[in-house]
Amino acid sequence: MADPIAQFQIKKIATLGHIGGVEIAFTNSAAFMLAAVAVTVGGLVLATAGRSMVPGRVQSVAEVTYEFVADMLRQATGEEGMKFFPLVFSLFSFILVLNMFGMIPGLFTVTSHMIITAVLALLVFFTVLGYGLYKHGFHFFGLFVPSGIPIVIMPLIVLIEVMSFLSRPISHSVRLFANMLAGHITLKVFAGFVGLLGSFGALGWIAAVLPLGLTVALTALELLVAFLQAYVFAILTCIYLKDALHPGH
């Protein structure tokens, strides 16, 4: 049976050098990230090449995606949050395209690596923190002091609020990474069963129908998850950005 972990292996394509003893290489992960950039930007530019008043099929996809992310951000943060639109769109499209790459058999899933999702989540975390402090100064910490709470339990509430704020990047990144990792392992395991049972002869072939059916069903589910996790990452980004824009409860 094929190793379900092997698909997450980072494969070196070329070593570029060393920084402080750490090898810097061009890898399969790097190639897919650059491909995601090319697909996203190239796709949007090509889709809008016609600049038609009445959009065709491809232009509609670009327009619908744009409006989808713009509405998501506008509903969470209001019109003044639109300055973060390029960031939210970049996060959403980057994760969505990388997740979808992962759904193509044989291709590498960049978002199944925690370091990637952690950096993206920390980027959001520090954007919220930095912009909140820049915009509201000390008032930003009002975020941790909900109104209408008895003074006695206030310290406890503030502690909980601070903890939940600090744990945001963890849940934000682990949710995406774990979903992609677990989904792809499950798919690989069930697909592996098909080959394993098939090697047992005629009876095994019949038995292999079950894991094959499950693999098909799981593929559909994983396609949904691939989109959903990109959406969840983006909508959580919007919700966190709302705190930076309006820290008052």
Added chain:
Amino acid sequence: MATQTGTQAPGGAKPPFPPFDKQTFGSQLIWLAIAFVALYVLLARVALPRVASIFAARKQKLESDLASAAKAKTASEAAIASYEKALAEARAKAQATAAAAKQQFAAEADEKKKKLDANLAVKLAEAEKQIDATRKAAMGNVRSIAVDTASAIVERLTGTAPAKPAVEKAVDAALH
């Protein structure tokens, strides 16, 4: 395994679970930074403004189309109003013309009738005069015949011719 460079993995142990393999973090971080910054810049500077410009152009087109439609509507309403006004004017004019013509014809007919009446009256008077003259002439003839006849009768009866004035007097008295 392609990533194994050996510094982190304990000798002989099986390689770490790939997503937690710290050996790969450096490369991943650098390429993530390059890719994400490139994506952000290209989206913010090129791709997203392109889509936004399409929306803006569509909105502008829609607004200008609506404005021109509204303008056309006002123009057509004005045209309808002026048409109705012209129609009303023409109708009033036609009525006035008809009334004037009617009046004129009535006046002409009246005048003709008057002229005809006057003509007839003159002709009647002439005819009456003629009748009168004829009667007078006839009556004059009757008188002279009566006078002659009376003279002749009196002469035959008495043998003498009566005085002409006396006979004329007697005849006039008998005639009237």
